[in-house]
Amino acid sequence: MTTQRFRHLAVALLGVTVLPLGLVACGNDSSDGADPSTTAGDPGSTASAPKVTDAWARPGTAGGNTAVYMTITGGAEATKLVKVELPSGTASSVELHETSVSGSGSSTTMKMDEGSEMGGMDQGSGAGSSMSGGMMGMKAVDAIEVPADGTVELKPGGYHVMVMDLQKDLTAGESLPVTLTFEPGGTVEVTATVREP
Amino acid sequence: MQDVKSASIPRRVATVVVVAVLTAGWAAGCGGGDTAGSSTTAAEFSGYTRTPAPSVASVTLPSADGTEVGFAASPGGVRLVYFGYTSCPDVCPTTLSDVKRAIASLPEADRPKVSVDMVSIDPARDTAEKLTQYVTTFVPTGVAVRTDDDARLRAAARAFGADYEVTPGADGNPEVIHTAELYAVDDQGRVVLIWPFGTARDALARDLRRLLAGERPRGVAGPSTTPRPTADPSTGQPAS
Numbered sequence: 532m533t534t535q536r537f538r539h540l541a542v543a544l545l546g547v548t549v550l551p552l553g554l555v556a557c558g559n560d561s562s563d564g565a566d567p568s569t570t571a572g573d574p575g576s577t578a579s580a581p582k583v584t585d586a587w588a589r590p591g592t593a594g595g596n597t598a599v600y601m602t603i604t605g606g607a608e609a610t611k612l613v614k615v616e617l618p619s620g621t622a623s624s625v626e627l628h629e630t631s632v633s634g635s636g637s638s639t640t641m642k643m644d645e646g647s648e649m650g651g652m653d654q655g656s657g658a659g660s661s662m663s664g665g666m667m668g669m670k671a672v673d674a675i676e677v678p679a680d681g682t683v684e685l686k687p688g689g690y691h692v693m694v695m696d697l698q699k700d701l702t703a704g705e706s707l708p709v710t711l712t713f714e715p716g717g718t719v720e721v722t723a724t725v726r727e728p
Numbered sequence: 729m730q731d732v733k734s735a736s737i738p739r740r741v742a743t744v745v746v747v748a749v750l751t752a753g754w755a756a757g758c759g760g761g762d763t764a765g766s767s768t769t770a771a772e773f774s775g776y777t778r779t780p781a782p783s784v785a786s787v788t789l790p791s792a793d794g795t796e797v798g799f800a801a802s803p804g805g806v807r808l809v810y811f812g813y814t815s816c817p818d819v820c821p822t823t824l825s826d827v828k829r830a831i832a833s834l835p836e837a838d839r840p841k842v843s844v845d846m847v848s849i850d851p852a853r854d855t856a857e858k859l860t861q862y863v864t865t866f867v868p869t870g871v872a873v874r875t876d877d878d879a880r881l882r883a884a885a886r887a888f889g890a891d892y893e894v895t896p897g898a899d900g901n902p903e904v905i906h907t908a909e910l911y912a913v914d915d916q917g918r919v920v921l922i923w924p925f926g927t928a929r930d931a932l933a934r935d936l937r938r939l940l941a942g943e944r945p946r947g948v949a950g951p952s953t954t955p956r957p958t959a960d961p962s963t964g965q966p967a968s
């Protein structure tokens with residue numbers, strides 16, 4: 532079957548190229564946030580302040596937690612996102628968080644022949660891993676680095692703005708004003724759309 | 729002169745090969761995240777399976793309304809089981825959203841064949857009411873499953889291959905880590921397919937359709953088997 536043969540070829544080729552690809556294209560560690568679709572050279576953005584696009588918040592209910600995501604494109608100089616604020620009365624607290632694979636023994640190599648389409652999050656939970664490997668968890672981070680002229684994605688399974696103990700429901704279709712503080716760079720105001728992913 | 733010309737051709741060929749390799753690698757290896765497209769060949773399931781497929785036929789846990797829940801699917805159906813917690817704002821709702829959309833993408837007649845259970849691994853905070861509200865937000869027929877008996881919960885999780893840890897956090901909020909996988913159980917109570925977090929949404933929907941059609945991954949006995957390369961001997965994993 533030709534598809535099968537193509538697959539073997541692709542797997543064989545991958546075997547040769549997986550190392551550089553893992554670094555360049557796949558972004559094995561979500562903390563790099565390097566999505567191939569948005570890093571493909573954007574020489575136009577040389578403004579000094581970071582640019583924030585595609586801000587969205589997951590719907591949530593009062594008393595629960597939720598998260599805000601966005602894409603941050605750095606300006607001419609590197610900066611750090613250090614603080615995120617929401618309008619008062621939205622939530623008890625807001626933190627910067629990172630989700631990562633935190634189990635032990637998570638270095639098991641994912642076998643490509645398992646036919647997965649998964650990106651970088653799967654090393655620990657892939658077919659060869661032990662039962663306890665590859666648990667996921669999230670922890671607070673002090674800051675999210677934004678490289679000069681680089682892009683950082685806050686997205687499910689990686690960095691997120693953790694919104695804790697909502698004081699009110701967040702319903703799809705609403706707008707949520709978000710104030711981001713960069714060091715250096717000052718504050719940037721954006722509006723996140725509340726929507727399902 | 730001749731040297732220059734003859735050297736330039738292989739270089740061009742090399743460029744083409746590099747591009748081809750990059751493209752193949754991209755298609756097969758990347759596409760992570762829930763927004764990624766679907767580019768693998770149709771012959772493969774995107775989820776993986778353990779061999780032999782774990783049986784959870786004898787596992788039961790209490791549902792939020794107090795009745796005991798078994799995990800085998802209805803005849804010909806698929807039961808999707810997830811071990812998570814409601815304070816989870818990132819990983820759990822991503823998977824449950826994908827489940828919701830995967831079910832919605834099925835032909836209407838097939839949707840009732842899929843049932844969804846969310847088992848709380850943080851029952852201290854997840855009250856029955858909270859858990860029910862959470863899971864039914866995504867799937868109206870979803871079943872909230874919880875027990876305060878940690879030994880039972882742990883044994884059930886182990887049967888699926890799931891693990892979790894809830895530890896007191898520095899700021900007073902518990903720190904939770906868990907195996908963020910989605911399990912598909914068939915009507916014999918076998919975990920026939922496992923989707924790690926990060927499985928593309930389309931891939932999940934496609935796998936689900938195939939499971940409902942009676943297809944099974946290699947290594948899981950079923951009405952149809954899909955040929956696959958054998959396992960990498962270096963990992964020591966059995967091939968079937």
Ligand SMILES: [Cu+2]
Nearest residue numbers: 628669693818
């Ligand atoms: Cu978080």
